[in-house]
Amino acid sequence: MNYLCSSLLTLLVSVGLLTGCRSTPTNSTNQTQTTSETISELLDITVSILPQKYFVEKIGGDRVKVNFMVGQGAEPATYEPKPQQLKALSQAEAYVSIGVPFEKAWMEKIKGANSQMLVIDSAQGIERMEMVAHHHHEEEAEHEHEEEQNHAEETLDPHIWLSPQLVKVQAQNIYQGLVQIDSANEATYQANLEQFLTEIDQLDQQIKQNLAGIENRQFIVFHPAWGYFAREYNLEQVPIEVGGQEPSAAELGELIKEAQEENIKVIFAQPEFSTQSAKTIAREIGAEVLLITPLAQDWSNNLLKVSQTFAKVLK
Numbered sequence: 287m288n289y290l291c292s293s294l295l296t297l298l299v300s301v302g303l304l305t306g307c308r309s310t311p312t313n314s315t316n317q318t319q320t321t322s323e324t325i326s327e328l329l330d331i332t333v334s335i336l337p338q339k340y341f342v343e344k345i346g347g348d349r350v351k352v353n354f355m356v357g358q359g360a361e362p363a364t365y366e367p368k369p370q371q372l373k374a375l376s377q378a379e380a381y382v383s384i385g386v387p388f389e390k391a392w393m394e395k396i397k398g399a400n401s402q403m404l405v406i407d408s409a410q411g412i413e414r415m416e417m418v419a420h421h422h423h424e425e426e427a428e429h430e431h432e433e434e435q436n437h438a439e440e441t442l443d444p445h446i447w448l449s450p451q452l453v454k455v456q457a458q459n460i461y462q463g464l465v466q467i468d469s470a471n472e473a474t475y476q477a478n479l480e481q482f483l484t485e486i487d488q489l490d491q492q493i494k495q496n497l498a499g500i501e502n503r504q505f506i507v508f509h510p511a512w513g514y515f516a517r518e519y520n521l522e523q524v525p526i527e528v529g530g531q532e533p534s535a536a537e538l539g540e541l542i543k544e545a546q547e548e549n550i551k552v553i554f555a556q557p558e559f560s561t562q563s564a565k566t567i568a569r570e571i572g573a574e575v576l577l578i579t580p581l582a583q584d585w586s587n588n589l590l591k592v593s594q595t596f597a598k599v600l601k
Contacts, residue, residue, distance in 0.1 A: 328349065328350060329346065329350045329379045329380070329464070329467065329468055330351055330353070330377050330378045330379050331350050331351065331352050331378065331379065331380050331382060332352070332353045332354070332355065332371075332374070332375060332378050332380075332381045332382070333352060333353070333381075333382045334354070334355050334362065334382070334383060334384050334388075334389060335354065335355070335356045335362055335384065335386060335447075335581055336354055336356070336358065336581055336582065336583035337447045337580075337581065337582070337583065337585040338354070338382055338408065338447070339352045339354050339583055340583055340584065340585040340586070341408070341447075341453065341460055341482075341585070342382060342460055344478060344481075344482040344485075345461050345464060345475055345478045345479050345482060346464055346475065346478070347474065347475075347478050349468065349471055349474065350464070353371075353374060353378070355367055355388075356386070356388070356581070358581070358583075359557065360558065361558045361559070362387060362388055362444070362581070363386070363387040363388065364387075364388065365388040366388070366392070367388075367392055367395075367396070372395060372399045375396065375399035375400045375403060376399060376400050377400075378400055378403050379403065379467050379468075380403060380406050380463055380464075380467055381397075381403055381404070381405050381406070382406045382408050382460060382463065383405060383406070383407050383408065383409070384409055384446070384456070385407075385409045385414070385446070386444045387444065404463060404466060404467055406459060406460060406462075406463030407459065408456040408459045409446055409456065409459075410459050411455055411459070412446055412452055412455055414442040414443055414444070414446060415442070415443050415513060415514070415517070416442060416443065417441045417442065417443035417510055417513060417528060441528070441529055443510070445512070445513065445514055445580055446514060447580075447585065448511065448512060448514050448515040449514035449515060450486050450487075450489055450490045450493070450518070450589070451490070451518060452514060453486060453585075454486055457479060457482055457483060457486070458479070461475050461476070461479045485586065486586075489586050489589065489590060492590055492593070493589065493593040494519065496590075496593040496594055496596070496597040497519050497520075497521070497593055497597055499597070499601065500596070500597055500600040500601050501600070501601065502548065502549070502550075502600045502601075503520060503521045503522055503600065504521070504522040504548055504600075505522070505523060505550070505552070505554060505596065505599070505600060506524045506525075506545055506550055506552075506567065507524070507525055507526070507553075507555070507578075508525070508526045508527055508553070508554065508555045508556055508559055508561065508563060508564045509525065509526075509555075509556045509558075509559050510523055510525035510527070510528055511556065511580040512580070515592075519593075521596070521600075524544070526541060526553075526563050526564060527559070527563065532563050533563065538566065541567055542567055542570045542571060545567060545571045546571050550571065551571075551572070551573045551574070551599070552573055552574055552575075552576050552599040553565075553567050553568045553573055553575050553576070554575075554577075554578050555575050555577055556578065556580070557577050557579055558579065558581065561575055576595065576599070578592050578595065
């Protein structure tokens with residue numbers, strides 16, 4: 287009898303131990319499954335350039351995972367998406383376009399990578415201005431006006447993200463796109479949008495304050511990326527290069543002459559481009575070359591720093 291009781295007790299203890307051992311893996315599996323489900327709930331969004339990543343993350347918050355095509359140091363005019371980038375689009379809920387040149391050549395392949403993917407045009411409703419060369423004489427302007435009109439569509443300025451007021455339009459378009467694919471979180475996106483618009487207004491005021499005291503409102507820049515920024519803050523952009531074409535020797539001479547007349551001491555260049563022409567002009571007029579980029583991911587701080595640089599240089 288005692289032997290029977292002892293055997294029964296041993297059996298019960300063994301069963302209890304086995305049950306206890308099995309419980310840990312079950313909980314671990316559930317925890318892993320929950321984590322995977324949380325990750326899969328994020329909206330997979332792809333954008334063209336890094337500033338757009340900033341915009342989408344501001345509005346999407348912790349509901350989005352944002353990938354980008356053109357990375358740091360690359361140039362949106364000539365960029366070719368990598369095969370793995372196109373392959374990754376098969377998992378994307380949306381692609382946010384902005385109208386940079388490479389999109390024109392690649393948009394059909396981008397769309398073809400995922401027929402279920404929503405393409406959000408963040409530039410919708412924005413009238414882009416022409417990106418034309420700066421004219422040094424009125425006669426030249428009259429002579430070239432007709433030719434420029436013929437090529438107007440090809441030279442529309444894509445750099446709309448460098449205008450805080452136009453970014454407010456882009457933010458609205460991105461918001462509407464996110465709501466279209468995730469209406470359950472519309473209230474979250476709306477709150478994030480309103481906060482972002484407030485931040486843009488604050489940035490706008492800071493830039494205006496920085497530029498309020500400058501006297502010389504003309505600046506020379508290699509690539510004419512800052513046209514919208516200049517228009518918004520009453521500045522005049524004098525580009526060295528337009529449409530991928532560097533200036534001829536005669537045009538370079540005109541730029542040097544104008545820089546001397548305007549007492550310009552800084553030539554702005556872009557790290558994504560060659561700085562040779564900028565250095566040539568700077569050397570002739572005893573100026574320095576400063577690098578500013580329109581493609582920084584930290585969009586707000588970048589514009590603020592650029593305005594501070596302009597305020598210092600153009601005073």
